């Protein structure tokens with residue numbers, strides 16, 4: 354009798370443990386799993402992980418690149434959109450008809466627009482004027498609404514507008530710039546996929562540009578979880594300008610999605626031992642074009658990341674190491690920008 358009870362207990366414990374494994378992601382135990390995701394039309398949770406490929410340009414070093422532009426909406430932001438919205442759904446903080454509102458210069462809004470379209474939610478993107486026209490059209494195509502904030506107020510103005518809306522309307526704010534689930538999506542998703550695909554399963558350096566910082570912080574944590582002694586590297590775009598006294602540099606705004614210090618997720622304490630590699634905006638653009646010429650349909654932040662990874666490979670201590678970076682989004686979003694200027 355006692356043996357049967359023990360066996361039943363094992364079956365129950367195993368079943369509960371299995372229930373917590375949602376394809377690709379690991380949800381905290383506190384989340385109720387009884388509130389199922391939509392059964393009709395909802396295809397995105399069935400998609401496979403994105404490929405991880407070693408890429409060498411000309412005689413340069415080999416860099417392992419995660420092709421996240423192959424996510425369904427065309428960017429890595431599908432991961433955080435799914436993770437945050439699915440979690441809110443399972444916790445019953447949102448339901449069909451809820452309005453989701455997010456401030457984003459593009460990729461996150463597009464990803465949220467797709468996820469909301471899939472789950473029967475309303476979506477409003479709040480964006481600073483001046484984002485590429487393609488982005489606005491894609492969001493509208495998914496049934497999302499776009500509200501513009503003044504260009505001069507930048508992304509901070511867009512964030513303030515979402516907080517103002519939350520005071521007067523019942524809306525759900527994913528808050529990508531302060532929500533730790535942004536990093537968790539990469540820690541429990543992207544990082545695990547990379548480790549599964551990487552021969553040897555160990556990473557020495559992880560390189561990424563920073564918008565919210567979710568990618569770099571999440572990958573770093575995911576690799577540390579697996580026991581890797583990994584150096585996080587911030588790929589920072591800059592512009593050179595000659596002043597009367599000296600040459601100086603400032604943050605480059607030519608790389609969409611990569612922003613200067615506005616996130617609560619990205620901090621030195623979240624990334625101990627972080628190195629920063631500066632890449633000129635024009636170098637990032639040239640590298641993006643080289644990647645396109647090699648058949649990788651990527652946007653400018655991929656060129657930034659790849660060029661920074663090449664510079665990391667030149668460092669003696671990482672010469673033989675495994676360097677991983679990410680290609681966040683697709684080239685089609687940039688037809689009307691300087692990336693394609695020379696091809697017009």
Ligand SMILES: Cc1ncc(COP(=O)(O)O)c(C=O)c1O
Pocket residue numbers: 428459460461562563564565566567568569609610611652654681682
């Ligand atoms: C195209 C693109 N690249 C890179 C990033 C940076 O990723 P993260 O926000 O995780 O730092 C973003 C962020 O929005 C982006 O849109």
